[in-house]
Amino acid sequence: MNAIVGAINLGGFVSTPRDYITTKLGLDKARTAWEFLRSKYAKHFGFGLEVRGSSPDFESTAAIRHSAMEAVDLALKHYGDMLIKADVQVKEGRLDAENHMVTGYDIDFSLDWDYSSPVLIEITYDRKNRSYRIMSMVFNHVIDGVPLALYTHLIHNHLVLGKASLLSQSKRTFPVSYKFHLWDSGTLPDKKGWLRLNCLGESDLFPIGSQIDVTDSSILKLRNKIALEIGQNVSNSSVEIALLSLEMGITWATDYIAQGDQNSKRQIDVQKGYRGLGIVRTYLTDKIGPADPLTQYQWICDAVKEAAGEMHLERAGKGRNSRFYAQYRKINRFFVNLFDRRISHQDVMTVAGTQLIGSNLNGIDYGVPLFVGGIIPDDMKFIFIPSHGEHNDTTKDERAKRSLTTHVTEVSFACGPKIKGSNGRSTVYKSLKILSQKAHHILLDWGHAPDEIKFLSQAQRVKQVFVDAYRPDHPTLGRIEKRAELYLNL
Numbered sequence: 001m002n003a004i005v006g007a008i009n010l011g012g013f014v015s016t017p018r019d020y021i022t023t024k025l026g027l028d029k030a031r032t033a034w035e036f037l038r039s040k041y042a043k044h045f046g047f048g049l050e051v052r053g054s055s056p057d058f059e060s061t062a063a064i065r066h067s068a069m070e071a072v073d074l075a076l077k078h079y080g081d082m083l084i085k086a087d088v089q090v091k092e093g094r095l096d097a098e099n100h101m102v103t104g105y106d107i108d109f110s111l112d113w114d115y116s117s118p119v120l121i122e123i124t125y126d127r128k129n130r131s132y133r134i135m136s137m138v139f140n141h142v143i144d145g146v147p148l149a150l151y152t153h154l155i156h157n158h159l160v161l162g163k164a165s166l167l168s169q170s171k172r173t174f175p176v177s178y179k180f181h182l183w184d185s186g187t188l189p190d191k192k193g194w195l196r197l198n199c200l201g202e203s204d205l206f207p208i209g210s211q212i213d214v215t216d217s218s219i220l221k222l223r224n225k226i227a228l229e230i231g232q233n234v235s236n237s238s239v240e241i242a243l244l245s246l247e248m249g250i251t252w253a254t255d256y257i258a259q260g261d262q263n264s265k266r267q268i269d270v271q272k273g274y275r276g277l278g279i280v281r282t283y284l285t286d287k288i289g290p291a292d293p294l295t296q297y298q299w300i301c302d303a304v305k306e307a308a309g310e311m312h313l314e315r316a317g318k319g320r321n322s323r324f325y326a327q328y329r330k331i332n333r334f335f336v337n338l339f340d341r342r343i344s345h346q347d348v349m350t351v352a353g354t355q356l357i358g359s360n361l362n363g364i365d366y367g368v369p370l371f372v373g374g375i376i377p378d379d380m381k382f383i384f385i386p387s388h389g390e391h392n393d394t395t396k397d398e399r400a401k402r403s404l405t406t407h408v409t410e411v412s413f414a415c416g417p418k419i420k421g422s423n424g425r426s427t428v429y430k431s432l433k434i435l436s437q438k439a440h441h442i443l444l445d446w447g448h449a450p451d452e453i454k455f456l457s458q459a460q461r462v463k464q465v466f467v468d469a470y471r472p473d474h475p476t477l478g479r480i481e482k483r484a485e486l487y488l489n490l
Helices: 003-014 016-024 033-040 061-079 145-164 191-198 218-230 236-248 293-314 320-328 333-342 345-352 393-401 436-445 450-454 458-470 479-488
Strands: 045-051 087-092 119-126 131-138 205-213 252-259 276-283 356-360 380-385 411-415 426-435
Touching: 003 016, 003 320, 003 345, 033 276, 033 320, 045 145, 061 087, 061 119, 061 145, 119 145, 131 145, 205 380, 205 411, 205 458, 218 236, 218 293, 218 479, 236 252, 236 276, 236 293, 236 356, 236 411, 236 436, 236 479, 252 293, 252 345, 276 293, 276 320, 293 320, 293 479, 333 393, 380 411, 380 426, 426 436, 426 458, 436 450, 436 458, 458 479
Parallel strands: 087 119, 252 356, 356 411
Antiparallel strands: 045 131, 045 380, 119 131, 205 426, 252 276, 411 426
16 A cells, blocks of 8 residues: 555544544534545536527527526525535537537536526527537536536426426425535636636646547447457446547546436436546556557556446445545645645645546436427537646645646546437537646647647647547547557457
């Protein structure tokens, strides 16, 4: 065991009596391992839903906003165990082409927002093309991706069906409302905090994503091959995270797994509740990168098998990483901050493991009918902007004074729900959020000339990595698909 990990486990054990007392008194600031990590590191993300060509003919933007706010109020009434109040703004405008790559935090901050709200939901109505987009953004990860997607689903269903919507008919109740805490200063947003998402500095991660045709994906075929070889079901995200790690020269990775009640299909049934995220970590030794393909493939099989076992435990928050972070959260905040501000990047990763973060919204049963009012799968698209981990500003400053890296995450990967069209083709929205310095190193490793890279802006570097990795115009030629194909043919 790493010495720092051992010290954290010991510190958590020593702090158990104090933690028990504060918990009983209701003074604990974070009750679970995931709440602790979210309050310390997790930052902004978004989820969107588009309906194209079959939108109802809404009377006006005011009517849309009235219906959406009605949906928000009903959602809090019936799903208040996982949702919080959101501000909604509506505008008319043209939606981008379906093959458009979404860059940055794609929301119009010039609208009349309540910037004190941690959740902003923008609806763009394209009257001429009978289309609309619901784009939801979360500040500092106050709620998770699964509840945010649920929020978006519920609003869509209510906009289309009105009094016949799932929310209007719902009898769902819950015993305890969702609570969020002012763990650290700056947890809740203001206008300055929201507008900073439009800025891009050296220590910021820039998001970019696109619809990807996965019908002929070698990643899915490789997942099936590995599952047969190890005799165990495995997730797409585990395989893709392993491929990304090898392709991008990444050592530490974390896959976040939704916790909740499972139905017979082994999906998370959100209607039965949601308990946060479990934490599945993968460590890639530096010796694997230059190894031959067969050795790499054997490593992937072993890593995915271990991740599959941890996923099963993490569905209930009982995996080894949740147990470890439950100990970490018990340690006095002063000592945790002291630790964050002074340890090396490698030690940060040994503990946090967030060099690469993965999030996947497939396999979640929201229980909300999406294809209603004449809308079919061909008419719908999703957007999922990944979250990332970063130190708070005070910690960043302290680490910079010591010439230590100021970031926690270098790459964040997200995968939205899959859509299967009437033509049999399957599409998934995939996105990356990348630190510009990491994008620079990746492009060099991938053979781009230094002179070519130096003339690219930070955003253009991130975009180039995404294009090379996934080739939205021709997905089978993307580097991740080609790497999967390499192992598939062994």
